Ligand SMILES: NC(=O)c1ccc[n+]([C@@H]2O[C@H](COP(=O)([O-])OP(=O)(O)OC[C@H]3O[C@@H](n4cnc5c(N)ncnc54)[C@H](OP(=O)(O)O)[C@@H]3O)[C@@H](O)[C@H]2O)c1
C-alpha cells in the first residue's frame with residue numbers, strides 16, 4: 118500500500134492490484150557493437166506540446182516544438198508521468214551556465230509506447246516504458262559496451278538540453294511525447310505503478326549505483342544520508358532494503374517524524390546541531406551526500422570510521438576539505454552520476470521485487486513552477502511527479 122497525494126487529496130493505492138498492461142519478459146541485452154547513431158528525420162509541424170523555460174528566470178510556460186520522426190530503432194512514447202528533479206531547477210535557471218533556451222526539462226519519464234520502429238525488439242505498442250537522464254551515446258566505446266552509457270567516452274546525450282547526433286537540442290519530459298532509441302528505454306516491471314516508477318529513472322538510479330559500487334549493501338553496516346529530498350528518501354529506502362542502519366542528516370527538523378516512521382530510518386540528526394553531529398564521530402561506514410546545497414566535508418569525513426567512504430551525488434558549489442580529514446583514517450571520497458542502462462533495469466526490477474516505492478506528490482503541469490519553487494525551499498515530500506497525460510493540453 119502506498120499513499121498518493123493529488124490535488125490536495127490523499128489516496129491509498131495498492132501496487133499489487135494496480136492495473137498494468139501486460140509486458141513480455143525479456144533479458145536486457147546490450148546492443149554492443151552498433152555504431153548506428155542515425156536518427157529519424159525531424160517532423161517540422163511542431164506537434165509536440167511541452168512546457169519550457171525561456172530564460173534564466175526559469176519560469177515555465179506552454180511551448181510547441183517538433184520531435185524527430187520515429188527511426189527504425191526508435192520508440193515513441195506518449196508521456197504519462199514525469200518526475201521533478203532538482204536538475205530541473207538548476208537547468209531552467211541556468212545554474213550550470215550552459216542552458217539553451219527554450220528549455221523543456223524533465224528526465225524521469227514514464228510513458229506508453231504508441232509507435233515502434235521496424236528494428237525495435239524489446240518494446241511493443243501499449244507497454245509502459247521509462248526514460249531517464251540520457252537518450253543517446255556512441256554505442257561503440259568500452260563504457261557503452263559495458264552498459265555504462267552514462268560514461269560514454271564521446272559523452273552521453275542528456276535527455277534535455279543535450280545536443281543530439283543530428284544537431285538538435287534535446288527536450289525533456291515536461292511534454293506530450295518523446296522519441297527515443299530503444300537502448301535508452303527501460304521496461305517498467307509488471308504491476309509497478311507507473312507514476313511511482315518515474316522518480317526511479319533519475320533519483321533511484323543515482324543513489325542505487327554508488328551504493329552498489331561501494332558495497333553499501335552489506336547488512337548491519339552504518340549508512341548516513343545527507344539531505345532528505347527525492348534522492349535522499351530513496352537512499353533511505355535502499356539502505357533499509359540492504360539491511361543497513363540508516364541515519365538521515367537533514368537541515369529540516371520538520372522531516373524528523375516521517376523519516377523515522379514513514380521512511381523507516383533508524384536515526385535522524387539535524388545537521389546544524391553541532392552537539393549531535395560530534396557525538397557521531399567515527400561511526401559511519403558510508404555516507405551519501407544527496408543535498409542540493411553545500412555541506413562541510415571536514416565534518417562529514419570526521420563521522421566516517423577508518424576506511425569509510427563518502428560519496429557525492431549532489432553538486433555542491435565546491436568540494437573543499439583538509440587533507441588530514443581524508444588521510445587520517447584512510448578515508449575515501451568519491452562521486453557518481455545516475456547509472457548505465459544495465460544497472461537502471463536491474464534497479465527497477467529490484468524495486469519491484471523488494472516493494473520499494475518512492476513517496477510522491479502527483480501534480481498537474483500547471484503546478485510545475487510552484488513545485489520548482491518548493492524544491493528550492495526544501496519543501497518536498499519527497500518527489501513531485503507531473504501527471505502529464507491528464508493535465509497537459
Ligand atoms: N549525480 C547525479 O547524477 C544527480 C542526479 C540527480 C540529482 N543530482 C543532484 O542531487 C542533489 C539532490 O537532488 P534532488 O532531486 O534529490 O533534490 P531535492 O529533492 O530538492 O532534495 C534536496 C535536499 O537537499 C537538502 N538541502 C537543500 N539545500 C541544502 C543546503 N543548503 N544545505 C544542506 N542541505 C540542503 C534538503 O534536504 P533537508 O531538508 O533534509 O536538509 C533538500 O530537500 C541536487 O544537487 C541535484 O542536482 C545529482
Ligand SMILES: [Zn+2]
Nearest residue numbers: 202204319320
Ligand atoms: Zn535528475
Ligand SMILES: [Zn+2]
Nearest residue numbers: 255258261269
Ligand atoms: Zn560510448
